[in-house]
């Protein structure tokens with residue numbers, strides 16, 4: 001009996017021991033479950049509930065904290081060429097070096113370009129239960145989404161090659177959608193070396209390599225402004241004929257000024273079409289006299305001068321500041337794109353695109369879509385209709401003027417079979433250096449199988465002409481399969 005009793009009591013102790021162990025297991029399990037629930041809760045809160053606010057604040061500190069937990073996604077061009085990626089889970093690498101310095105940008109020492117624009121997507125963890133386990137227990141990082149841009153490496157490479165050694169800015173876009181196909185500024189920098197070169201890049205005031213000249217560079221427009229002066233005249237005439245003519249002798253004089261045509265060329269008897277094609281300054285000064293300051297201003301502001309652009313990256317506003325107190329000389333200079341007027345390549349590409357698109361403005365954009373690591377599309381940007389800037393008839397009149405420039409005017413070198421090219425050349429005098437060279441225009445596929453493209457190019461006081469950069473753009477357009 002005693003023996004039995006002993007056995008019983010030892011058994012009871014054993015049972016009690018088991019119960020205690022179980023309790024500890026329960027407690028530990030409970031803690032893990034609670035931690036896990038908290039973790040899930042945190043990520044759901046972070047990625048779902050707070051997504052909108054986070055997206056609105058790309059520099060958000062909470063997102064920066066998140067950056068340590070997430071492997072930043074890859075950035076691709078429209079044909080899935082890698083433009084930026086993360087190696088070994090942390091090192092940001094830009095395989096194309098300088099080529100996308102401003103368009104893709106960098107993400108150390110602040111963020112610019114697509115790195116800033118798509119930041120919340122690049123850090124957005126598309127987590128599954130297994131990835132949560134891995135992250136929690138194996139200390140593995142989450143993977144952010146990949147981002148596909150509208151940029152096309154073929155256009156970007158062609159533009160960069162053409163601008164090598166020059167300063168300037170270029171934007172190529174698709175008028176019917178607003179997709180930006182190339183955005184390049186020179187001088188550029190290598191974002192792979194952003195840390196090492198930061199002090200130099202930040203303080204180089206002569207070359208300002210960090211400035212995206214394509215969107216932020218403000219330049220006098222020179223003769224590309226004749227598009228605006230012509231529009232003011234077209235609007236003034238309404239249904240009346242565009243019959244103003246002038247006999248150009250190579251220069252035109254006012255009370256206290258003389259303005260010359262390029263190379264003092266006497267263009268003879270010119271009308272709107274031939275004066276536009278040959279870029280006759282004398283004609284446009286005289287045309288400007290037919291217009292009030294208010295009519296010039298109205299045309300400029302209709303095209304977006306002095307106003308915000310519908311664009312999600314940093315840019316400068318184009319300026320038109322002529323007023324009724326200005327001298328006749330200031331007004332004459334403004335009519336031919338000198339004066340105090342300033343524009344960006346981005347804005348001029350948008351205007352060219354709107355004209356090519358029968359007067360309809362589409363919002364320009366750089367981010368096409370984001371996708372999970374498994375390749376499913378997560379966030380897709382659709383083309384955004386911005387407004388009808390000009391009626392079809394007016395835009396056709398401007399298109400026609402621009403077509404004469406490449407037909408027999410100042411850009412007759414831009415002849416291509418199978419496509420129609422229109423545009424306007426410009427040579428802009430400025431106080432600081434040699435003349436800037438401009439071209440804004442569009443190309444259409446005659447077979448109608450490819451989307452149109454529009455572009456604006458400025459070369460600062462350079463040894464090359466903007467038209468030579470446009471030639472490279474058109475070569476790509478020619479080769480791109482519909």
Ligand SMILES: [Zn+2]
Nearest residue numbers: 248261267280
């Ligand atoms: Zn002339």
